[in-house]
Amino acid sequence: MPGLAGRMSTVIKAKISKLLDRAEDPGETLDYGYQKQVESLQNVKKGIADVVTAKKRLQMQSQKYEQQVVKLDTQARQALSQDREDLARAALERKAVIQGELQSLDTQVKELENQQEQLTENEKKLRSKVEAFRTKKEVIKAQYSAAEAQVQISEAAHGVGEQMADVGLAIQRAEDKTEQMRARAGAVEELEAAGTFEDMTQLGEGQDDIDRELAQLGAGAQVDDELAKMKSEIGPGGGDTPALGEGGKEGA
């Protein structure tokens, strides 16, 4: 079968062949094969544990974003109450960017959770197959001649090998996904650091590249709306709110 299924089948089968390319004394191959399967099963368990760890790290990142959203909102309000609309706008632009990141991160964490469930299910399948191989290898050793055994071994080993290759692929995809998310989170952190979020008073008139970049990220209309809404909430002359500097330290 050509096409997607064809390519997938070919690639997986090539992997299995590479895994299984050892035709020596059938008895020895059997025990060796089983030993290798048990080792692979351990690696699979470790792979799943790594995915879980990565997922937890991303969940922590998501919490951090949530805190930043709150903090930037507070800063925007403080800036507005001191008639610093420019600062308020800068804070809201950042807030919009972080909110966007937060949303995409949460979606991906959910996807990762599904993948993790599936991985656990697949690991169970692999364990069953390895166990079946263990039983079968004893039967093969006891009942078959060398030539017959070779065929039987090959069949059984391919059955396990395919499952192994498949679980391996699933783990690799999950790892790739967490890696992408981590890289993206890192990029956002760099943006923040470069924009000195902690000290909003530094931002003033001379906008830096980061500000321009943030503004270009399509947050414009949303920021305008939010700014207008905030203005109407705060009303004119709300000068009793704490100074900006203190606000910055709260969430740090």
Next chain:
Amino acid sequence: MIVRISGEGQFEVPDEDGERLNELDNRAVSAVESGDETGFHELWTQMLELVRSDGNALPDDELVESDVILPPRDISFEEARGEFTGAGLIPD
């Protein structure tokens, strides 16, 4: 025939379905090649549904090789495209 849905498991599917699967697969490939993402996802879902509805899941301890292996359910359009440009799901 034995069909594996990558990440989900193996199914025993009536041989007659092979032709239908093949046809859907070919159309999915055309969709990918012409950049038709919606069409691709529709065809892809149909393929998986066919295997799921007509096929019987093999027991976990069955040691048998699949005749066909389908990429995972959540394959993205980019990944599917990669299958044809060489940078497939599984780097060689």
